[in-house]
Amino acid sequence: MFHKEGAKTILLGVAFTAIVLLLSDRLIDIFWLKKALQISAFLILIIILQFFRNPKRKVLLNENxxxxxxxxxxxxxxxxxxxxxxxxxxxxxxxxxxxxxxxxxxxxxxxxxxxxxxxxxxxxxxxxxxxxxxxxxxxxxxxxxxxxxxxxxxxxxxxxxxxxxxxxxxxxxxxxxxxxxxxxxxxxxxxxxxxxxxxxxxxxxxxxxxxxxxxxx
CATH class of the missing domain: 2.70.70 (Glucose Permease (Domain IIA))
Known part of the structure; x- marks a missing residue:
C-alpha cells in the first residue's frame, strides 16, 4: 500500500521506467549499456515505491x-x-x-x-x-x-x-x-x-x- 501523497511521483516513476525500457530496446545496440540503463530505471522506481510505502498498522488506542x-x-x-x-x-x-x-x-x-x-x-x-x-x-x-x-x-x-x-x-x-x-x-x-x-x-x-x-x- 502506498501513500496518496506519492501518487503523482509514482506515476512519473512508472512512466520514466517504461520510456527507458522502450527507448533502450530500440536505440541502443550495446548489450551491457542497454541492461545498465534498464536496471538503473528499475532501481529508481523501487526507491520511489519504498519511500512512499504506507503500511497498514493496527493501533491500540489508549488515552493514557x-x-x-x-x-x-x-x-x-x-x-x-x-x-x-x-x-x-x-x-x-x-x-x-x-x-x-x-x-x-x-x-x-x-x-x-x-x-x-x-x-x-x-x-x-x-x-x-x-x-x-x-x-x-x-x-x-x-x-x-x-x-x-x-x-x-x-x-x-x-x-x-x-x-x-x-x-x-x-x-x-x-x-x-x-x-x-x-x-x-x-x-x-x-x-x-x-x-x-x-x-x-x-x-x-x-x-x-x-x-x-x-x-x-
Missing amino acids: QILAPVDGKVVVIEEVYEGEFFKEKRLQVSIFMSPINVHVTRYPMSGIIKFSKYHPGKFLVAWHPKASEENERTTIVVENNTFGAILYRQIAGALARRIVNYAEEGMQVVQGTDAGFIKFGSRVDLFLPLGTPISVVLNQKAIGGKTIIATKE
Missing part, C-alpha cells in the same frame, strides 16, 4: 499513552524552552527519519487540534540544533483530558522539500491515524508537559503508531 508520530530513531530527550506556542519549558522528544524510513506522520494521541501553523524556512540537516526553529516546518498542538496540550512539529531536512499537514484547528483527531507526510529525510519533535514519564531511550528505534513514547498512570 502518547505514541510515536513517525518511524525513525530517538535522537533527543531533554528539557527545552518552547517559544512558539507554550512559551515555557517543555520535555522534548525528537525522532529522526532517514530517507529509508516510512514517512507517514500519525497523530500521537486523540484529541482536539488547538493550533496548526506552517512556517517556511531553511533546509538545514534535520539533526542540526537550529532545525526546529529555522527550517521549514509545521507546528501542531493536540489537546485531551489526560495529557492536556502537547505539541508536535514536522521539520524538513536537507533533502525534504515538502511537508504535508492534514491537521486543522478544531478537528477531532484519532490517535495513530494519518496526520500528514514529509518527503525525504526529516525530523519530528514532540513537546510534552514537564514530568511526563518517558518510555523510550536515546537511539531507540521508534515505529509510528506503535512505539509508546510516554505513559500517564
Whole structure:
C-alpha cells in the first residue's frame, strides 16, 4: 500500500521506467549499456515505491499513552524552552527519519487540534540544533483530558522539500491515524508537559503508531 501523497511521483516513476525500457530496446545496440540503463530505471522506481510505502498498522488506542508520530530513531530527550506556542519549558522528544524510513506522520494521541501553523524556512540537516526553529516546518498542538496540550512539529531536512499537514484547528483527531507526510529525510519533535514519564531511550528505534513514547498512570 502506498501513500496518496506519492501518487503523482509514482506515476512519473512508472512512466520514466517504461520510456527507458522502450527507448533502450530500440536505440541502443550495446548489450551491457542497454541492461545498465534498464536496471538503473528499475532501481529508481523501487526507491520511489519504498519511500512512499504506507503500511497498514493496527493501533491500540489508549488515552493514557502518547505514541510515536513517525518511524525513525530517538535522537533527543531533554528539557527545552518552547517559544512558539507554550512559551515555557517543555520535555522534548525528537525522532529522526532517514530517507529509508516510512514517512507517514500519525497523530500521537486523540484529541482536539488547538493550533496548526506552517512556517517556511531553511533546509538545514534535520539533526542540526537550529532545525526546529529555522527550517521549514509545521507546528501542531493536540489537546485531551489526560495529557492536556502537547505539541508536535514536522521539520524538513536537507533533502525534504515538502511537508504535508492534514491537521486543522478544531478537528477531532484519532490517535495513530494519518496526520500528514514529509518527503525525504526529516525530523519530528514532540513537546510534552514537564514530568511526563518517558518510555523510550536515546537511539531507540521508534515505529509510528506503535512505539509508546510516554505513559500517564
